[in-house]
Amino acid sequence: MADPAAVAKMDKIVALCKRRGFIFQSSEIYGGLNGAWDYGPLGVELKRNLKDYWWKCMTQLRDDIVGFDGSILMNRAVWKASGHEATFSDPLVECMLTQKRYRADQIEPQSGTVYHYEGIILPPSEGEQHLYHEWAKSVGITVKGFESSSRPDNAKPLLLPFSVLVAKGKGEAAAAKVASQFYKLRGYEDFKLNLYGVEEVENSTKFNPENGAELSPPRIFNLMLKTYIGPVQDDSAITYLRPETAQAMFVQFKNVLDVSQKKLPFGIAQIGKAFRNEINPRNFTFRSREFEQMELEFFVKPGTGPEWLEKWKEERLAWYEEVGIPRAKIHVLTVPDKDRAFYSQGTYDLEYEFPFGVQELEGIAHRGNYDLKQHQEHSGKPLEYFDEELKQKYLPEVVEPSAGVDRTVLAILCEAYAEETIKDEESGKEETRVVLRFAPRIAPVKAAVFPLLKNKPELVAIAKNVYKTLQPLMKVFYADSAAIGRRYRRMDEVGTPFGITIDFETLEGVKEASTSATGAPITVGQKETVTLRHRDSMKQERIAIADLPAYLLAKTS
RNA sequence: GCGGGCGUAGUUCAAUGGUAGAACGGUAGCCUUCCAAGCUACACACGAGGGUUCGAUUCCCUUCGCCCGCUCCA
Numbered sequence: 001m002a003d004p005a006a007v008a009k010m011d012k013i014v015a016l017c018k019r020r021g022f023i024f025q026s027s028e029i030y031g032g033l034n035g036a037w038d039y040g041p042l043g044v045e046l047k048r049n050l051k052d053y054w055w056k057c058m059t060q061l062r063d064d065i066v067g068f069d070g071s072i073l074m075n076r077a078v079w080k081a082s083g084h085e086a087t088f089s090d091p092l093v094e095c096m097l098t099q100k101r102y103r104a105d106q107i108e109p110q111s112g113t114v115y116h117y118e119g120i121i122l123p124p125s126e127g128e129q130h131l132y133h134e135w136a137k138s139v140g141i142t143v144k145g146f147e148s149s150s151r152p153d154n155a156k157p158l159l160l161p162f163s164v165l166v167a168k169g170k171g172e173a174a175a176a177k178v179a180s181q182f183y184k185l186r187g188y189e190d191f192k193l194n195l196y197g198v199e200e201v202e203n204s205t206k207f208n209p210e211n212g213a214e215l216s217p218p219r220i221f222n223l224m225l226k227t228y229i230g231p232v233q234d235d236s237a238i239t240y241l242r243p244e245t246a247q248a249m250f251v252q253f254k255n256v257l258d259v260s261q262k263k264l265p266f267g268i269a270q271i272g273k274a275f276r277n278e279i280n281p282r283n284f285t286f287r288s289r290e291f292e293q294m295e296l297e298f299f300v301k302p303g304t305g306p307e308w309l310e311k312w313k314e315e316r317l318a319w320y321e322e323v324g325i326p327r328a329k330i331h332v333l334t335v336p337d338k339d340r341a342f343y344s345q346g347t348y349d350l351e352y353e354f355p356f357g358v359q360e361l362e363g364i365a366h367r368g369n370y371d372l373k374q375h376q377e378h379s380g381k382p383l384e385y386f387d388e389e390l391k392q393k394y395l396p397e398v399v400e401p402s403a404g405v406d407r408t409v410l411a412i413l414c415e416a417y418a419e420e421t422i423k424d425e426e427s428g429k430e431e432t433r434v435v436l437r438f439a440p441r442i443a444p445v446k447a448a449v450f451p452l453l454k455n456k457p458e459l460v461a462i463a464k465n466v467y468k469t470l471q472p473l474m475k476v477f478y479a480d481s482a483a484i485g486r487r488y489r490r491m492d493e494v495g496t497p498f499g500i501t502i503d504f505e506t507l508e509g510v511k512e513a514s515t516s517a518t519g520a521p522i523t524v525g526q527k528e529t530v531t532l533r534h535r536d537s538m539k540q541e542r543i544a545i546a547d548l549p550a551y552l553l554a555k556t557s
Numbered sequence: 558g559c560g561g562g563c564g565u566a567g568u569u570c571a572a573u574g575g576u577a578g579a580a581c582g583g584u585a586g587c588c589u590u591c592c593a594a595g596c597u598a599c600a601c602a603c604g605a606g607g608g609u610u611c612g613a614u615u616c617c618c619u620u621c622g623c624c625c626g627c628u629c630c631a
Contacts, residue, residue: 007624014623019567019582031605031621084631094559094628103629223630244631279558279629287630341631363631402631422592431593452590481585485592492592504590531591538592 006355013355013417014284016434020494022046022413023285035281035289037406042494045444045475047292047409050323051271053441054294054403057319058269065267065296066260070248072273073229076239081378082247082371083343084224084240096162097182097213107215109203115175116163116197163214165207168200178213225275225289241275246400249297250371254383264385264396265308267298271405283356285406292405299396301387305366306346308399312364313348316401320350320361323408324439325415329353330361343370352411361411362403369395412438416495436495437536440556446474447498447552448491454480463502466530466545473549474556492535498552499533506530510542517543518551 017023021040027033039047059067079085093104162182164175172195179193206215224240242248249256249268256268271294281287300308313332321327335347346366351358372395376383384393416436423430440446449467451459460480467478477496479487488499505511509525516522517532522542529542532551543551 011624015568025622028604028622032623034622098627246631276630282624344631347631360630365631424592433593450591453588455588456590483589483592483594485594487593488591489593499592501591533591540591 003355009414009417010284010355013413016417016436016493017043017413035278035287037285037288042444043409046412046438046442047405049442049444050408050412051292051294051405053323054319055269055271058267058296064262064265065269065298066256066262068249068252068256068268068270069272070242070245070252070270072242072275073227073239074242074248074251077378078247078251078375079224079240081374082250083374084243084247093215093217095208095211095213095215097178097208097211102208102215104205107205108209109205110165110207110209110212111202111204112165112167112200112212113170113175114163114165114199114201114204114207115172115179115195116161116199117179118161118194118196163207165201165204165212165214172198175212178211182213223276223278225277243276244274244402245270245272245293245295246297246371246402249295250375250398251379253297253299253372253375254381257385264387265298265300265304267296269294269296271295283354283359285410286354286356286359288406291407294403294405296401298399298401299385300399302369302394302397305368305397305399309346309348309364309366312399312401313350316350316362316364316403320408322439323442324412324437325352325361325408329415331358333360335363341365343367352407352414354411354414359407360404361407362401364399364401367398367400369397371398372396412442433489433492435492435535438495438497440497443495443497443556444475445477445491445494445496446556447500448477448479448487448496449500450478450484450487450502451480452484452501452503458507459502459504462506462545466500466502466548469545470549470552473553488533488538495535497535497556499531499535500548501531501533503531505542506545514542516547517541518547520544520547 014023018025020042022043024038024040025032026036026038055067058065076085093102093107095102162179164178166174166178176193176195183193207213208215224243226238226240228234228237229239230237249270253268257266260266272292273290274293275290278287278289281289285291296312298308298312317327317330317332320330329352331351331353333349333351335344335349340347344365345368348364349360350362350364352361372383375381376395383395385396386393413436416438418435418437420433420435421430422433438444447470449463449470451463453459463480464478467476470476477491479490481487482490484501491499506527506529509527510522510529511524513524514522516529522529522544526544528545530545530548531540532543533540
């Protein structure tokens with residue numbers, strides 16, 4: 001995120017989220033917890049609307065998908081079978097010279113000559129040289145004369161081993177150059193290198209292909225959060241907080257199939273928390289250690305995975321459009337073979353243009369029959385599907401659209417956030433309007449109801465009535481404090497699509513004929529109408545109170 | 558995990574080795590006939606812990622968190 005404007009925008013979104021109650025830092029009064037976030041009153045409505053809409057699209061509007069809610073804790077054997085325990089970890093190595101990190105399994109093997117240095121010898125000060133000769137003798141090396149006698153106080157000879165690989169026949173000079181850099185980077189300027197060994201190696205992955213410098217031993221970062229079940233915290237009690245919701249659906253595939261009266265292709269949908277011990281949570285809620293997933297496991301006949309992968313890609317792209325993320329802002333990445341998970345036979349990543357970069361919202365993977373096969377083998381229980389038409393048993397293939405809830409919420413916030421410069425026509429003064437242009441169906445609050453003036457009881461009474469009428473139908477908000485303009489702007493800032501104002505024309509009848517928001521005519525003198533104010537355009541029109549429920553329901557569902 | 562930067566109110570910004578201020582925002586009241594008006598009052602901050610000091614928000618250390626880069630990303 002090198003772009004300062006993008007950083008500024010992100011900062012504003014984070015500040016708005018806190019100020020208006022969308023998202024708070026977890027454990028804030030105790031200094032926070034890296035990678036964990038809480039959703040406040042508005043955030044939870046937004047997130048719930050998003051999840052509800054996904055759930056509805058998956059399980060209600062389709063005949064071929066059923067819902068599911070698996071436990072977060074599962075038998076450890078699940079994670080052994082799925083491969084997570086063995087492979088959900090990254091062995092990382094670090095270049096000793098540049099301190100850059102690499103995946104250990106991605107280091108190209110090197111052949112050549114390795115020069116082993118044991119350390120460096122600092123020039124002693126006058127009168128201390130004999131001490132250094134003694135030290136050198138004790139470690140079995142020879143110290144020759146020093147050109148310079150300047151050295152920092154407190155400096156000691158350094159026994160810091162470092163090895164360098166150079167191409168065969170290239171000679172020590174090249175190695176010494178790299179080693180010198182290594183020691184210089186640690187603050188030692190005037191020294192002699194102590195070479196204590198030379199060896200030839202073949203296909204070694206212990207050296208950085210870029211500069212020949214030694215790499216640190218691989219360190220394993222297990223991305224699953226380990227926990228213990230029961231009172232005794234020994235190895236037999238270990239399990240993990242699930243790193244993805246998918247496995248419960250594979251493990252229960254047979255049970256769900258048996259009770260659902262479904263034939264292939266059919267899917268199991270689940271929304272739930274998952275946990276990953278991310279090395280480096282970053283970018284607000286984007287990379288968190290605790291997060292929520294919306295996952296679909298769609299089981300299909302063998303050989304039909306590729307076509308379903310395409311279908312689901314299109315299906316999901318259309319869905320994002322419906323929650324306010326335009327197709328143009330989503331990048332479809334066809335994950336290349338080398339980057340794909342080992343079980344995957346094809347993966348699309350749907351990525352959104354966040355202010356901090358283009359990042360993944362959802363992965364759609366053709367997982368083959370890997371998962372069912374693993375669980376069938378490890379559990380010893382048959383998980384095959386009996387195909388009535390073909391009269392044969394087989395393990396279905398699965399296509400998995402797996403979306404991040406929190407990431408999608410964040411994308412929606414980023415996409416909705418807008419600042420407008422408004423010019424006041426009377427005074428000519430310019431001001432900034434902040435507005436969240438949420439798609440109405442996911443907006444946390446659908447409409448706000450206002451009496452134009454608080455100190456006119458007749459307006460307040462009707463406003464409260466309208467509020468109570470709408471309340472059972474949708475999330476509405478009532479406010480009577482402050483000037484009407486200020487109330488509108490507050491609603492803009494949290495993305496409420498409609499403002500409803502009860503004014504004097506509600507009581508006395510309208511002064512000018514107009515067309516209602518519903519398209520019906522509004523005649524002069526007509527009572528029981530209100531001002532309907534639109535968030536995005538700030539335009540106002542009249543609508544009969546009686547028409548409000550149907551109108552708003554149609555516009556916000 | 559490494560390197561760099563930064564932590565004073567919700568936000569933006571002051572000041573200070575000795576009582577922490579403002580603006581905007583917030584709450585309440587008054588007023589107000591449609592886009593952050595006005596008046597009055599109120600609430601809210603030195604991220605945490607330790608050290609130095611008679612006294613630390615200020616100096617030092619540690620830690621936590623945030624931002625940027627690297628790295629990583631089922």
